[in-house]
Amino acid sequence: MPSVNIPNVGTVNFPDSMSHDEIVHAIETDIIPKSQAANAPVAAQTPSPKAPQGPSIGGMLAGSALGAGAGLMDPVAAVGQMVGSNSAANLKKAMMEKAIAMGGAGPAKGGELAGQILPMLLAPEIGAVSKLGPLSQMAVKGGAQAMATPTEANPEQGYLDYLKSKGMQGLEGMGMGAAMGKAGQMIMNPTVSQGMQQLKDLGMKYFTPGQLMSEMPVIGPMAQNIEKKLSSLPLAGSMITASLGKSFEDFNKAMGNKILAPLKKKIPDNVPAGKQMIEYIQNKVGDLYNDVLQNASLKNDFYDKATKTLPQERLFNALANTTKNLNPKQSNIIEHDVVNNILNDLDMQKYYNGEQFRNQEQYLSEEANKHFTNGNAVMGRAYQNFLNAFRKELEIQNPSAAGMLSKAHAVFKGLQPVEAASAMRGATEGVFTPQQLEGRIAQSAGRSGKASGTGENVGLSEAATRILGQNVPDSGTAGRLLAASLVNKPAASLVEAGANKLTGMLPLLATGAIYNPASMRVLTKMAQDRPEVMREMAPAVSGALSQLGGALTPEGQ
Numbered sequence: 001m002p003s004v005n006i007p008n009v010g011t012v013n014f015p016d017s018m019s020h021d022e023i024v025h026a027i028e029t030d031i032i033p034k035s036q037a038a039n040a041p042v043a044a045q046t047p048s049p050k051a052p053q054g055p056s057i058g059g060m061l062a063g064s065a066l067g068a069g070a071g072l073m074d075p076v077a078a079v080g081q082m083v084g085s086n087s088a089a090n091l092k093k094a095m096m097e098k099a100i101a102m103g104g105a106g107p108a109k110g111g112e113l114a115g116q117i118l119p120m121l122l123a124p125e126i127g128a129v130s131k132l133g134p135l136s137q138m139a140v141k142g143g144a145q146a147m148a149t150p151t152e153a154n155p156e157q158g159y160l161d162y163l164k165s166k167g168m169q170g171l172e173g174m175g176m177g178a179a180m181g182k183a184g185q186m187i188m189n190p191t192v193s194q195g196m197q198q199l200k201d202l203g204m205k206y207f208t209p210g211q212l213m214s215e216m217p218v219i220g221p222m223a224q225n226i227e228k229k230l231s232s233l234p235l236a237g238s239m240i241t242a243s244l245g246k247s248f249e250d251f252n253k254a255m256g257n258k259i260l261a262p263l264k265k266k267i268p269d270n271v272p273a274g275k276q277m278i279e280y281i282q283n284k285v286g287d288l289y290n291d292v293l294q295n296a297s298l299k300n301d302f303y304d305k306a307t308k309t310l311p312q313e314r315l316f317n318a319l320a321n322t323t324k325n326l327n328p329k330q331s332n333i334i335e336h337d338v339v340n341n342i343l344n345d346l347d348m349q350k351y352y353n354g355e356q357f358r359n360q361e362q363y364l365s366e367e368a369n370k371h372f373t374n375g376n377a378v379m380g381r382a383y384q385n386f387l388n389a390f391r392k393e394l395e396i397q398n399p400s401a402a403g404m405l406s407k408a409h410a411v412f413k414g415l416q417p418v419e420a421a422s423a424m425r426g427a428t429e430g431v432f433t434p435q436q437l438e439g440r441i442a443q444s445a446g447r448s449g450k451a452s453g454t455g456e457n458v459g460l461s462e463a464a465t466r467i468l469g470q471n472v473p474d475s476g477t478a479g480r481l482l483a484a485s486l487v488n489k490p491a492a493s494l495v496e497a498g499a500n501k502l503t504g505m506l507p508l509l510a511t512g513a514i515y516n517p518a519s520m521r522v523l524t525k526m527a528q529d530r531p532e533v534m535r536e537m538a539p540a541v542s543g544a545l546s547q548l549g550g551a552l553t554p555e556g557q
Contacts, residue, residue, distance in 0.1 A: 142177010
């Protein structure tokens, strides 16, 4: 058996059957390579670097506290810069660098803002500032905070340049303070326009986004007009139109509830706006009259001790006052009618029971409405004024029922213009628009009442017309395309192209999410109401945000 001494391996015995060449080949290709691999030094493994760790909770608290201390130095540093010294500003800068190293930039900057705002929050309010309007107060607070915030030190900047930069910082602080303070006020205690407040007090709960924005300066009319234009889109437009219709129905029912308020009743949820609502109110008034009038009467010989007059004298005086401003033809018409059908009839009958009085009252009301409908508001008001005197006579003669009669008459009076508006052409299923009601109320109020806004519900109907719109827009595209074509043909194409884009799936989903009764109710609530605790906190929150705006001005960073 041949033996071979191999360097770094030792003696290796080979079988007798292997030839010399086979032994050499085995040594070179197998034995030596394996020996080298086994004796090769193991390379040292480089440990993977560890991810840097953020500051500890203790470090963040310490950094925040140090940042607050740096923020508290702002007034001193700002005053120092005004007199030409950057010592305090440099010290503050060093404190902030250390605070960031200790706790990170977020906690340090948060602490700094808290320290900047705290002195101003605790400072007593200056009397002259308290006399300013809310927005001006916010601007002053933001400007004062900006002036009390030091600027970044710039050795190359001259003192006059510094003063100019400081003045700009103060102006920007006023703008930022007013903007952020106003945002806080809108979040905590939104301001509602007078017209919107009237509709809210009326009891309306459903408004579209365009209607909610309608009274905002500049953007309000634009938003309302855009919403109206979008209502002409296919599919999405029908959702918007339905929501606009919902707001009109809400207005109708709110008016119905206002009419029934003297009776302490409301329109039930299952009674829809329109003809059924009018019938419901009519039935309630009728039921009340039946209950009261069955024991009431009107006599032609009832002596009123207060005025020492009889009914005929009182009613003839009322007729004379009613017709004194009419022309002769108008006076003759109403005097002939009232004398022959009311006064002479009462004189002949001697006595009206409740049902007879009710018939005569309805006759006078129908005559008034007939003249209003025909556009003769002067004659309509004349009949209406005598009707009021006729009702007053019934109250005088039936003092025990006067309270209930007064309520019934109030309901009847409030119902008249609503009933007339509901019967107008264009009132779909009896649902009237604010403009239709405004016209009827204006007729009842007369020119002087309309001009002064003192007529019954004149201001309310005008506010509803402004906010809700004059009518529910149709669902066609003619108006949209015609408006664009009046400018030029390309504009019409662009509008149509935009309309097509807005009928895609995502816009349709977005429109459906906004224009539905539940969303309308939520949006209305968000735009108008806040819990009392939020309203009480509004001045403090808006004041703090005003100062934060001043502290965040670019020059103050």
